[in-house]
Amino acid sequence: MDTQATRSDAIYYSLRRAIIEQALLPGMKLPEDAIGDQFGVSRTSVRNALVRLNAEGLVDIRPNRGAAVAEPTLEEALDIFSLRRCLEREVVGRLCRSITESELAELEAHVAEEEKAMDTSGPLSMRLAGEFHILLAELTGSKPLVRYVSEIVSRCSLILALYSRPHSGKCGVDEHLQLIDALRKGDPETAMHVMEHHLGAVQERAQIRDPGDAPDIRSILSEYARTA
Amino acid sequence: MDTQATRSDAIYYSLRRAIIEQALLPGMKLPEDAIGDQFGVSRTSVRNALVRLNAEGLVDIRPNRGAAVAEPTLEEALDIFSLRRCLEREVVGRLCRSITESELAELEAHVAEEEKAMDTSGPLSMRLAGEFHILLAELTGSKPLVRYVSEIVSRCSLILALYSRPHSGKCGVDEHLQLIDALRKGDPETAMHVMEHHLGAVQERAQIRDPGDAPDIRSILSEYARTA
């Protein structure tokens, strides 16, 4: 598990996780040399990983100018959320017809982990929230669907990093439980509606923050000045 | 257009086209050396291209065993078509709200090309049929949607190569015209239904066929290397 098949894979997964957990923020440069040094591999492997991340839209690569964590525009962000609703509707639609009790238990176990992580730091709970949706996709048994959902969930994490306010609170653990209930009932209409509502809520927690210029120190401190 | 920014890009597009036009058939091995020789570049650039194609599901890469044109199973094929319906429903849904008369004309011009290509050889008309759907996605103005549709249309071409009978006849030019009509009317229900019917028909033309044994990869690529 720790040791991937190839070093490129290892780099790929590490960078991916770092981006999803928002350790690497949108717009941050990703120089091949620096990454290679850090992981103790050559640029070759790093390049390989960056190409893959670029293919799934997590990093931008501009010829001769290097790679950087992608910075979706607000317009793209809305598109991606719209696409996500489309795909996850498909997921729950399929699951309503096929899901078993043991799979439902698996989902509940995952949510239990999410609850446990709520108290701890943000990155973990953010990742778990995303993985819940990926788990849903996996239960459909459709590999292409898993790939698309994984990809789009990652990109949504990126978007939340860009546009959400610092503390979005509990990331919809309750809503995940509601979703499980709906799936257990097996009614596609209800399940899709709950999913729709959940994704709407996730998106709603996002708020426009001007991503363009470096945040002005006064605006950052204004919030703290109040409590001083 | 002919000269890409980087050689990797050139290889990527050439291989992609070769796969979509079914010059490279599913299961065919893609040795880095042979491809590099044919295009006059080193393995480095070829690898880069193969990684990208792997990311979009057109080629399989197994560690230390090389790359090969992907061979979707029948089950995966059905999944992909199902996903395609899901995505393209989204496309026509959006277009009904936004499409302009000049864009409709653009679509009609494309279909005209398709009609012209009907008499000529198969590869061209097959590619144009796919590009019609990509053009539809582009008209939504949503880059992510374009990416997903492009990707999935490519994979459908692959699937048709695997499972369709040799001559599928005219690849739904009439249906494309019907779709344009529906879009012009601007009624989402009708348009989605027409799209659904069209994609169902495309899928229906698919039938299992035994993928024969392999011709030499160099002779196939000699034609593609020229235009790279």
Added chain:
DNA sequence: GATGTCAAGATCGTATACGATACTATTGTA
């Protein structure tokens, strides 16, 4: 005849090297 073993060849993963391109900071000039 079937199966296991092993060596030779093919192919890949990765490191390194070199030329090319883009960025940066300094200097000179208006």
Added chain:
DNA sequence: TACAATAGTATCGTATACGATCTTGACATC
């Protein structure tokens, strides 16, 4: 002081080299 030219640095694109892994076929053994 403001701006343009330029040199220097950083970073990338690509080629090549070497060790590692896999495949293939021959041969020995059961």
